[in-house]
Amino acid sequence: MDDEIKLVPAVERAVRILDIVAAKGPMGLSEIARTLSLPKSSVHGLCHTLCHFDLLREKAGRYSSGTRSLGWTDAALDETALIAEFREILNKTPSLHGYTVTLSTLQETEVIYLSCQNSSAPLGVSFRIGMRLPAAFTATGKAMLAHMPQAELNKILDGPFPAPLTKTSAQSADTLLSEIDETRKRGFSVDNGQVRSGMCCLGAAVRNASGEAVAGVALSMTTAEAHPDVMDATGRAISDFALLLSRRIGFRN
Numbered sequence: 660m661d662d663e664i665k666l667v668p669a670v671e672r673a674v675r676i677l678d679i680v681a682a683k684g685p686m687g688l689s690e691i692a693r694t695l696s697l698p699k700s701s702v703h704g705l706c707h708t709l710c711h712f713d714l715l716r717e718k719a720g721r722y723s724s725g726t727r728s729l730g731w732t733d734a735a736l737d738e739t740a741l742i743a744e745f746r747e748i749l750n751k752t753p754s755l756h757g758y759t760v761t762l763s764t765l766q767e768t769e770v771i772y773l774s775c776q777n778s779s780a781p782l783g784v785s786f787r788i789g790m791r792l793p794a795a796f797t798a799t800g801k802a803m804l805a806h807m808p809q810a811e812l813n814k815i816l817d818g819p820f821p822a823p824l825t826k827t828s829a830q831s832a833d834t835l836l837s838e839i840d841e842t843r844k845r846g847f848s849v850d851n852g853q854v855r856s857g858m859c860c861l862g863a864a865v866r867n868a869s870g871e872a873v874a875g876v877a878l879s880m881t882t883a884e885a886h887p888d889v890m891d892a893t894g895r896a897i898s899d900f901a902l903l904l905s906r907r908i909g910f911r912n
Contacts, residue, residue: 672697673705677714677724685721713907726907738764741865741874742774744907749776754896759879761786762865763799768815770800770875782858782879792854793821795835796828798862799875801848802901805839806864806872812839828853847894852882859885861894863901868909876901 675695680686683694688706692699706722709715713725726744745762749755759778763770770793775786794800794815804812816832829835842848850860862877878897880889902912 669705672701673709676702676705676709677728680715680722681724685718685723687721691722727909738773741904741908744904745774745876748900748904748907752900755878755900758893759786760897760900761799761877761879762874763797763877764874765794765800765803765872766791768794768818768821770794770797770803773874778879780879780881780884782855782881784855784858786879793824795821796824796850796853798848798850798860798877798879800862801835801838801842801850802862802864802875802877803872804835805842805848806866806870824854825852825856827851827856845894847898848877849890849894850877851885857882859890861890861897863898864905865901865908866905866910868911870910873908874904876904 672695675697676691679691679694686694688699688703691697691706692702695702706715706717710717710722710725713727715722716725726740742762749760755776757778757780758776759780759782760776761772762774763772765771769791772786772788772790772792775788777785792800794804804815807815816836820830820832820835823830829838838848846863848862850858850862852858854860858879859882860877860879862875864872865874865876867873876897878893880893902910
């Protein structure tokens with residue numbers, strides 16, 4: 660049967676390149692071509708294409724595995740890889756460098772912060788890795804809840820509601836549900852001083868290959884900065900950032 664199958668040569672070569680790079684680690688173009696006994700010109704074209712689709716990454720002339728293949732497996736998301744992707748993309752996004760930007764995940768009714776870029780802005784709070792806050796009040800929490808299946812969301816809303824952190828914190832499940840509806844319509848979530856008075860945060864969900872919200876990212880600023888036009892622009896920026904991070908872990912929209 661194997662002899663009767665007509666393989667596409669370019670696809671076969673691409674798979675061999677992916678396999679050898681995954682097995683041996685970063686490799687140069689000449690080394691790949693020599694190891695696989697393939698023409699260097701063919702290897703160059705294939706590697707360029709594989710990089711375009713994030714199946715390979717090129718740095719200083721050496722190729723390593725990309726992350727698109729993460730979306731082709733049902734294995735649990737590796738938080739370490741997610742954090743690494745978050746930091747790499749953030750470093751390459753100058754428009755976000757002046758803001759506090761956080762990455763968190765949802766655990767029952769709380770968010771847990773996985774990575775933080777704290778700015779020098781006087782927010783009154785410094786986010787730190789491992790920090791926990793009620794999801795009902797945070798921008799990342801609201802963003803993740805907005806993508807949660809209704810049955811799971813109802814279970815959370817039916818439970819005890821957390822004590823408010825500030826005078827503007829949501830006071831009830833009904834209030835939170837209304838904010839979640841607004842998040843879905845707007846495209847990003849808003850924490851208008853619910854975690855800390857004087858601080859405004861805008862958040863968006865990070866989704867995996869199945870479309871599940873596995874994390875959230877948020878951008879923080881002072882309420883004095885949070886003019887409607889600024890919120891609109893930064894809301895789009897954090898949404899775009901979340902989408903890019905989602906695509907790096909396998910999400911396709």
